Amino acid sequence: xxxxALLSAAVLALGGCVASKRDVFLLQTQLxxxxxxxxxxxxxxxxxxxxxxxxxxQSNDSVRAVSARLAKLQSTVATDHxxxxxxILQIQELSGQSQxxxxxxxxxxxxxxxxxxxxxxxxxxxxxxAVPSGPGPAQLFQxxxxxxxxGSARVARSGFEELLRTYPRSEDAPEAMIYIAETxxxxxxxVAADSVYGLVVQRYPSSPKAATALYKHAISIRAAGRxxxxxxxxxxxxREYPRSDEASLAREQLKTF
Amino acid sequence: MHLPFFRVxxxxxxxxxxxxxxxxxxxxxxxxxxxxxxGTKPGVVVLPxxxxxxxxxxxxxxxxxxxxxxxxxxPLDASASRAVARAGAPxxxxxxQLGAAAAIQVTPTPSGLHLAVYNVATRQTALIRxxxxxxxxxxRAWRSAxxxxxxxxxxxLTGTRGISRTxxxxxxxxxxxxxxxxxxxxxxxxxxxxxxSAAWHPNGRTITYSTYVPSQxxxxxxxxxxxxxxxxxxxxxxxxxxxDGASVVYAHGEDDGVDLYSVPASGGAARRLSVGRxxxxxxxxxxxDGRRIAFMSGRAGHPEIYTMDADGTNVDLLTPLDVGESAYxxxxxxxxxxxxxxxxxxxxxxxxxxxxxxRDRALKQLTSDGSNDDPSxxxxxxxxxxxxxxxxxxQLWVIDAESGRARQLTRGAxxxxxxxxxxxxxx
Numbered sequence: 037x038x039x040x041a042l043l044s045a046a047v048l049a050l051g052g053c054v055a056s057k058r059d060v061f062l063l064q065t066q067l068x069x070x071x072x073x074x075x076x077x078x079x080x081x082x083x084x085x086x087x088x089x090x091x092x093x094q095s096n097d098s099v100r101a102v103s104a105r106l107a108k109l110q111s112t113v114a115t116d117h118x119x120x121x122x123x124i125l126q127i128q129e130l131s132g133q134s135q136x137x138x139x140x141x142x143x144x145x146x147x148x149x150x151x152x153x154x155x156x157x158x159x160x161x162x163x164x165x166a167v168p169s170g171p172g173p174a175q176l177f178q179x180x181x182x183x184x185x186x187g188s189a190r191v192a193r194s195g196f197e198e199l200l201r202t203y204p205r206s207e208d209a210p211e212a213m214i215y216i217a218e219t220x221x222x223x224x225x226x227v228a229a230d231s232v233y234g235l236v237v238q239r240y241p242s243s244p245k246a247a248t249a250l251y252k253h254a255i256s257i258r259a260a261g262r263x264x265x266x267x268x269x270x271x272x273x274x275r276e277y278p279r280s281d282e283a284s285l286a287r288e289q290l291k292t293f
Numbered sequence: 294m295h296l297p298f299f300r301v302x303x304x305x306x307x308x309x310x311x312x313x314x315x316x317x318x319x320x321x322x323x324x325x326x327x328x329x330x331x332g333t334k335p336g337v338v339v340l341p342x343x344x345x346x347x348x349x350x351x352x353x354x355x356x357x358x359x360x361x362x363x364x365x366x367x368p369l370d371a372s373a374s375r376a377v378a379r380a381g382a383p384x385x386x387x388x389x390q391l392g393a394a395a396a397i398q399v400t401p402t403p404s405g406l407h408l409a410v411y412n413v414a415t416r417q418t419a420l421i422r423x424x425x426x427x428x429x430x431x432x433r434a435w436r437s438a439x440x441x442x443x444x445x446x447x448x449x450l451t452g453t454r455g456i457s458r459t460x461x462x463x464x465x466x467x468x469x470x471x472x473x474x475x476x477x478x479x480x481x482x483x484x485x486x487x488x489x490s491a492a493w494h495p496n497g498r499t500i501t502y503s504t505y506v507p508s509q510x511x512x513x514x515x516x517x518x519x520x521x522x523x524x525x526x527x528x529x530x531x532x533x534x535x536x537d538g539a540s541v542v543y544a545h546g547e548d549d550g551v552d553l554y555s556v557p558a559s560g561g562a563a564r565r566l567s568v569g570r571x572x573x574x575x576x577x578x579x580x581x582d583g584r585r586i587a588f589m590s591g592r593a594g595h596p597e598i599y600t601m602d603a604d605g606t607n608v609d610l611l612t613p614l615d616v617g618e619s620a621y622x623x624x625x626x627x628x629x630x631x632x633x634x635x636x637x638x639x640x641x642x643x644x645x646x647x648x649x650x651x652r653d654r655a656l657k658q659l660t661s662d663g664s665n666d667d668p669s670x671x672x673x674x675x676x677x678x679x680x681x682x683x684x685x686x687x688q689l690w691v692i693d694a695e696s697g698r699a700r701q702l703t704r705g706a707x708x709x710x711x712x713x714x715x716x717x718x719x720x
Binding site for chain 2: 182185186187221222248251252256281282283285288289292
């Protein structure tokens with residue numbers, strides 16, 4: 037019985053050795069095959085990964101290019117905006133200058149045409165020239181402004197008021213009214229000045245001077261403690277005259293409420 | 294020599310203190326009716342005084358009156374000095390021969406200074422006044438008292454108060470400096486380091502200035518410590534006080550232009566005043582009534598001088614628009630009488646000083662020698678201090694805008710950015 041067991045074990049051991057060699061070979065073959073397959077799979081995967089990476093890189097490049105283009109565009113737009121702002125300002129300055137020159141020119145032309153229209157009347161013994169019938173709107177405006185610059189607020193106000201009475205539809209009327217307010221302000225009569233600023237906005241809402249008048253009106257009523265009305269006035273400037281300097285100033289005022 | 298006269302005078306003053314008070318009260322701002330050719334400056338002789346400090350006082354008063362450019366101080370040689378002030382009374386006939394409308398005698402006294410003014414045409418004493426002055430050992434205070442006397446004297450003679458009791462602030466070597474208007478007492482101001490431009494408070498005791506590092510606006514009492522009223526990123530430059538002294542207006546900007554802002558002098562929130570839309574807007578200067586501001590702006594493409602209302606509205610080009618590429622007008626300063634704005638303009642590649650009239654916009658060129666910039670008006674609205682390189686280095690000069698007479702105020706290392714004080718009180 038003992039011998040039989042030993043024999044069986046020996047057979048099994050020998051048999052195991054023979055099977056193991058073949059199996060190992062098979063196993064090696066299979067492993068090799070599997071390795072080849074894995075290698076092929078790895079190669080394919082890495083190729084895929086490389087392709088994906090490549091695509092990502094390309095996408096990044098595209099994004100970068102788009103971003104650069106966007107930045108350039110933003111910069112160009114900002115520069116254009118800045119330049120446009122400057123040009124608008126320059127145009128405003130030049131047109132302001134031209135307006136003032138034109139105003140002076142008109143005053144001068146009015147004076148000359150009046151002199152020409154009223155030739156001296158030949159009266160025996162009278163060597164003086166005939167007196168013009170009266171100054172035109174530009175003449176009135178210019179002489180009143182000169183008076184204001186000289187510090188004669190009251191005389192200037194009379195001149196501007198005369199202009200409004202005689203030539204109510206003159207293109208100088210809104211500015212004349214603003215200057216009437218200025219004459220009151222020069223005399224430290226803020227209540228009267230504020231009242232006239234209000235009238236400018238009421239009568240000439242489309243005049244370029246309306247924003248100025250409204251801003252001064254708003255500042256004045258804010259100083260008087262009428263906060264809600266002042267706020268409404270500043271908001272109206274921003275809403276109705278958004279491109280004016282006063283709108284920029286009003287926006288800053290609104291931040292402080 | 295003059296003892297009898299002054300003894301009588303002293304006796305009168307001692308015996309009648311109410312008279313002294315009356316003189317003190319009424320003489321302030323009183324005009325002395327001198328007789329001299331219209332359109333000319335009245336000739337004045339400063340009589341010699343043979344007491345201790347007498348020569349110094351006479352020299353200071355003579356120079357003050359001369360630098361005021363409203364009075365001709367008639368020089369006296371030794372023999373004339375002896376002859377002009379005989380015992381008892383001035384030598385009226387000699388004074389008349391010299392062309393003097395008035396003779397002035399300032400005598401140091403134990404308590405200060407005694408002033409006597411004689412009207413040559415009427416041969417009478419026109420003004421007697423006593424001034425309290427600190428001892429001469431307190432040099433600066435004593436000189437200030439003499440300058441104060443000179444200024445009142447000039448007012449009595451011409452109707453316009455003098456400017457000898459004023460000082461000029463300027464920067465040199467990264468510090469702020471002070472100098473008396475006659476060129477004496479030059480000294481650095483403690484506390485202000487790396488300053489830009491500076492300006493005076495109307496009270497004459499406080500200043501404001503900018504510094505580059507850190508970038509800020511400072512308000513400081515002279516002799517005291519500074520306090521920052523505005524600071525942050527970007528530039529903070531060219532501060533000035535409003536005429537009421539309540540606020541400081543300065544230029545501040547970052548990458549998108551520079552605008553003018555206003556901040557309470559005691560500190561607080563700043564408010565923008567100018568709308569430059571990317572242009573540079575700097576160097577504010579107020580009209581005397583505080584209603585308008587003159588400033589430099591590049592909004593038309595190159596620097597020009599503009600005015601606007603103190604609230605930022607009604608912007609108006611003050612200088613005639615020059616479309617030349619070299620056009621450059623800057624550093625406006627509004628005169629205290631409100632009539633003129635002084636500024637610098639590039640002419641033939643160099644800066645020159647000009648004034649423009651607020652009433653008629655008329656331009657007047659004041660300088661042509663060397664490069665001249667940064668004008669600042671004296672409180673008499675007639676004299677300007679400015680920087681010029683005409684002597685080789687950049688120094689302070691003073692010019693009389695009416696006669697064109699100029700004098701050098703500083704010497705030594707180069708200087709920048711002067712600011713003339715208002716009339717000052719006792720130091």
